[in-house]
Amino acid sequence: xxxxSALINVMVAAAQKAARHxxxxxxxxxxxxVSRKGPADFxxxxxxxxxxxxxxxxxxSRPHYGFLLEERGTVEGRDNSNRWIVxxxxxxxxxxxxxxxxxxxxxxxxxRDLFAGVVYDxxxxxxxxxxxxxxxxxxxxxxRVSSRRKMDEALFATGIPFKGTKNHPLFLxxxxxxxxxxxxxxxxxxxxxxxxxxxxxxxxxxWETGIHPWDMGAGVVLVRExxxxxxxxxxxxxxxxxxxxxAASPDxxxxxxxxLRSAAAP
Ligand code: IPD
Numbered sequence: 001x002x003x004x005s006a007l008i009n010v011m012v013a014a015a016q017k018a019a020r021h022x023x024x025x026x027x028x029x030x031x032x033x034v035s036r037k038g039p040a041d042f043x044x045x046x047x048x049x050x051x052x053x054x055x056x057x058x059x060x061s062r063p064h065y066g067f068l069l070e071e072r073g074t075v076e077g078r079d080n081s082n083r084w085i086v087x088x089x090x091x092x093x094x095x096x097x098x099x100x101x102x103x104x105x106x107x108x109x110x111x112r113d114l115f116a117g118v119v120y121d122x123x124x125x126x127x128x129x130x131x132x133x134x135x136x137x138x139x140x141x142x143x144r145v146s147s148r149r150k151m152d153e154a155l156f157a158t159g160i161p162f163k164g165t166k167n168h169p170l171f172l173x174x175x176x177x178x179x180x181x182x183x184x185x186x187x188x189x190x191x192x193x194x195x196x197x198x199x200x201x202x203x204x205x206x207w208e209t210g211i212h213p214w215d216m217g218a219g220v221v222l223v224r225e226x227x228x229x230x231x232x233x234x235x236x237x238x239x240x241x242x243x244x245x246x247a248a249s250p251d252x253x254x255x256x257x258x259x260l261r262s263a264a265a266p
Pocket of ligand 1: 070087090091092093159188189190191192210211
């Protein structure tokens with residue numbers, strides 16, 4: 001069993017406290033499908049409450065750190081070097097539809113670098129964590145990215161753009177390029193878990209555009225610490241605030257990037 005640092009313990013405690021409410025609320029969602037107001041308002045209240053719980057817990061242990069929050073945006077802290085990046089409910093659409101695939105994602109950015117990450121899937125009780133230089137773990141077991149080397153054996157994940165997001169034709173070309181070469185493509189609907197699955201070697205790689213730092217922050221630390229590469233689709237490393245990501249095992253990263261690049265070429 002891997003020993004967790006004090007920092008990771010703080011993050012885990014916050015995630016698990018928020019998870020207790022979320023799991024209870026998830027149980028209610030099905031009853032609400034038939035109610036007059038519908039579940040959307042209920043879910044946004046659940047999301048907000050989870051965020052409040054996480055903020056209160058993290059603030060209690062590290063009162064001067066700032067925040068970047070999905071629901072409330074930026075909250076400045078007295079400490080300029082450390083900032084939490086939080087998605088209290090990643091996979092909101094799944095949650096809303098009663099699909100048990102969602103997670104709480106908490107990252108720590110230290111001196112503008114992603115330093116630690118916790119992703120908690122409360123339904124599967126799967127707790128992923130990673131800290132820079134100390135490895136990535138799932139429920140205490142060390143994680144390594146996949147060792148498959150060939151594109152035609154590789155399973156990839158992505159996110160399908162939806163109403164209100166941009167450049168659907170480009171995505172279709174990219175998907176077509178990957179479909180033609182890979183063993184399979186999945187779209188499960190929670191960025192943090194897509195990245196956790198890359199870190200676990202379940203997927204060889206994952207790409208998505210139109211996402212946010214709170215979707216990916218914690219998962220990026222997991223993939224890096226499990227031995228994977230993370231960039232944007234052009235292989236640049238300053239991707240966090242650009243809204244796109246390509247995360248993969250070292251052997252497949254270049255191959256996936258190349259397929260996506262040629263799909264984008266005019
Ligand atoms: C969403 C999920 C989804 C991705 C969306 C994200 P949210 O996060 O991670 O997989 O495709 O772009 O916005 O809104 O549920 O926190």
